Amino acid sequence: MTYRQTTEFFLYDWLNVESLNQRTRFADHSRETFDSVLDTCEKIARDKFAPFNRIADTEEPWFDGEKVHLPESSHAAARAFQESGMLAAAQDYEIGGMQLPCVVEMAANSFFSKAGIGIGGGGMLTSGNANLLMAHGTELQKQVFARNEFAGRFYGTMCLSEPQAGSSLSDVVTRATPDGSDFESDPFGPRYRLRGNKMWISNGEHELSENIIHLVLAKIPDAEGKLVPGTKGISLFIVPKKLVDAQGQLTGERNDVALAGLNHKLGYRGIPNTLLNFGEGKYPVRGSAGAIGYLVGKAGDGLRCMFHMMNEARIAVGLGAATLGYAGYEASLEYARNRPQGRPMGVGGKDAKQPQVPIIQHADVKRMLLAQKSYCEGAVALELYCARLVDELHTGDEAGAKEAHLLLEMLTPIAKSWPSEWCLEANSLAIQVLGGYGYTRDFPVEQYWRDNRLNMIHEGTHGIQALDLLGRKVVMDGGKGLALLASKMNGTIERAMAVPELAAHGNALAGALKAVGNATKSAWATGNPEEALANATPYLQAFGHTVLAWIWLDVALCARRQPESDLTQGKLAAARYFFHYELPKVPAWLKVVETRDDTCRSMDDAWF
């Protein structure tokens, strides 16, 4: 099966995405228009991304003191991506968008991440930045910044982390002070001067676009000049690299934002990752140091604005991890089909006089390929399911939107974390299938593995997703979200019980779901977050495997309803793999959660 065939199966057969066309927003769409978007993206990815993925890795971004240089092929890929219109795919027609459902947009964009995740300027960041402005910006902010981002004229960044704070956003110390006495009369909104350092900023400096629009978290000092501790004091600002006028034209003024350095990474090398200095006076602007920034939304509301976009960003990260895994699966499948080595093991041993067979005939190679298929296709299905929920959130009726919101709250930590762990494992298996060749840079699999290792770190580490899930999501509103998710799973289980071939899977999932429920209660039995959360990560792993088993069972039900084909057989086999080889791991992870095991948290520093 090709990735395209599997994607279409998920979109049309499983998620019934065509039914969205009955909604006003998508009324002009049809399977044909969706397919043509997929065609376009698949083609650009094949022609402009895939052939240059290794170059993006070997020719790392470099800084000549003024400009950051990327390979010409990355510029060409970025141009082709811009021209595809995908930056504005989900936007209204009237601002140049396609009014595409999120689920189709994500599926179409996944061709790019599969072909070259570090190439082309990271469109997701730019459209995410612009989407945030569409939700929280003023009319002029939308008009000038968001629309030029959707058009690809400007690119966007998200500036959250700082060297001393990392994931701990409450410790942000970038300061925003009013810029002059007329600071409140700027057409772009209250105008501030920002001073501080931002770390880990993807695409913080490059020449791919006319301008770079930084969205920056900073604190406005109180009357005594002090920063408010915690996240409540954080505000959000638009800080363009080059200042623009109300018509969106560059004024010729360079803002006081300077590249302090590029990070040299293990993977994802096509994307320049930067340390940025705001307002240190390297580029004094309008007569003084300090980066000019315009407040977005209300002061103190910065984190809420930023997190508005977090669900979609996390789904996108998960889908990127899934497609990286899938790329390795494809490469190792091709290798296994073409590499002759060894002979089948029969009752009488091996017959060395026979010719060698392609290694795909060996059971252990099949196991490694099927594991990859099960991880990566399962992950793609999960991400598309979540993207479909985003559509429900935006265009469903009130009850549907409410339900979608709650399900997304529950599933986002899994959508972010699960593929980043298991599709990385898939990439390792792809290396293993290729053996020594997989360990060389002559084949792409080692790069996929390096690239994918980022995904457990950025957009909230694994540990942070785990705290979010067990510390907030499963307990919020008295456990309403968990109850809703369980009811969805139970629906699938019930339908599976009616299909003899899938009934055992249904039973197994019911058992896992019950175990997760019990572990959730046991973890919180003492009400002490320190005890409950000490094993949040194993809980996240168990929860994730349970969710994926549910996704696979639901996909299997869909495959079972169709006429038998190689595709449906493959999906049923991948589901079976997941139930037989993966789901049994759940009790092992839950054991320490249930018992509130304190082995780790009681570990003394001196004993290490």
Added chain:
Amino acid sequence: MTYRQTTEFFLYDWLNVESLNQRTRFADHSRETFDSVLDTCEKIARDKFAPFNRIADTEEPWFDGEKVHLPESSHAAARAFQESGMLAAAQDYEIGGMQLPCVVEMAANSFFSKAGIGIGGGGMLTSGNANLLMAHGTELQKQVFARNEFAGRFYGTMCLSEPQAGSSLSDVVTRATPDGSDFESDPFGPRYRLRGNKMWISNGEHELSENIIHLVLAKIPDAEGKLVPGTKGISLFIVPKKLVDAQGQLTGERNDVALAGLNHKLGYRGIPNTLLNFGEGKYPVRGSAGAIGYLVGKAGDGLRCMFHMMNEARIAVGLGAATLGYAGYEASLEYARNRPQGRPMGVGGKDAKQPQVPIIQHADVKRMLLAQKSYCEGAVALELYCARLVDELHTGDEAGAKEAHLLLEMLTPIAKSWPSEWCLEANSLAIQVLGGYGYTRDFPVEQYWRDNRLNMIHEGTHGIQALDLLGRKVVMDGGKGLALLASKMNGTIERAMAVPELAAHGNALAGALKAVGNATKSAWATGNPEEALANATPYLQAFGHTVLAWIWLDVALCARRQPESDLTQGKLAAARYFFHYELPKVPAWLKVVETRDDTCRSMDDAWF
């Protein structure tokens, strides 16, 4: 604890290595002499290896058409290693050795692999090569080749794989034909001309030593000029890069061995990995093409000779994987102690007004550190246990040697595979502890992770170890090896049952051991290797975790007997981690083994 402290605890307190000094061979040794070897190696590793580990990675070996170049720091490290005498550490005094026990030799060498696994010319290969000649070579072969290798004047390689054969040695097609009518009268033994290509040859070309001694597997054609299919037709040859006379002096003749290319790898970059052409005529020698090689042992006995050294080589690979894991553990522990970020989660949430705490105070960071400790120290303990068995094999009484042989047969697949999988996972956790910093090349952890990924591939892949274990080792001699290993484990379990604190671990291990035994029987219940071996890898994983639980329980018993200290508390905590977080995974792996699950082996190519 430092690595040195832990190593000494394993050597002296747990394995009671000093008792070896009662044996004649080691009579001149004492804890003082052992410690002084450890001192020397630790110091050289710290001064000559560790500071240059990144350089060995970034300045890859390169070929100017004639010579392979390595960084000067790698030459200096190789010189220091040679001068340490460690190449001949285990050899007799009379040939310049130290008569060091294998377990002390391995422990001492582990400082080098921890400091820079790709630096210094891979002494293990050279001494392994020479050891093989000591076991199977003629007096002159030992005198000229082995002794110069032990002295570091010559370096060695092992040439097994070929491009078309990979792990399938029965498909080796390198041909060895008699070199002239007087081929049997060469003082070095029967002289042949070899023609063929060898792939994945570590240290196949370099300037670190005066000469390179290749040990090459090749086939001698039968009377009709045909190669015998299968492994029985394989013979072993000494093929020096430069020919030498019976006094070991270079004759000035270059042998017909040519570098065809260097592999560019994901890691382990300090070691040149080569494709070698034997006998293609690039360097005609004595008037004709064909690489001159001298038969070692009997014709057709090549694989047996080669595998004679395999146990020690595989233990060394496992120990290398363990020390790479440990290096990451050290780096991430240091980072976690020094990096302030976030605040403890209390009943009332977090107090943002408090200063940030070092991340080692967070439970999830402690979990990641303790997991690393448990994986890596456990792996080191296992490897030293195996090395101690090698000493028993060589210097024990008859019964002891026989038992050691059988235990080594059982444990070698685990010693090779387990650290290569789980200390790689440790390296990934080290990256995770460092977060974004861990993903940059400014910190060493990403390199350890890349380096360690090799270990599941070379010296027999994971899949091959699994087939060896379930296909041969556990069934040989009617299951004698498994029974012996089980009796050793039961001894530990019995002792643990008498210690209240460890009794639960003892019960858990007994359960796992029973499950492994049952799964072994079920796998072979039909007697069909295809069915039995389809899930050999999950079996290997379950078996490995059971073995490591046993090792940890035995180590815990030793720690428990000592006065309480940070070291003993740490060992007990790491054991507890293994029993609570890791051992419960065993049933998940065994499930498919017990049921001879055919999901993978029945997977149709077209369904992928």
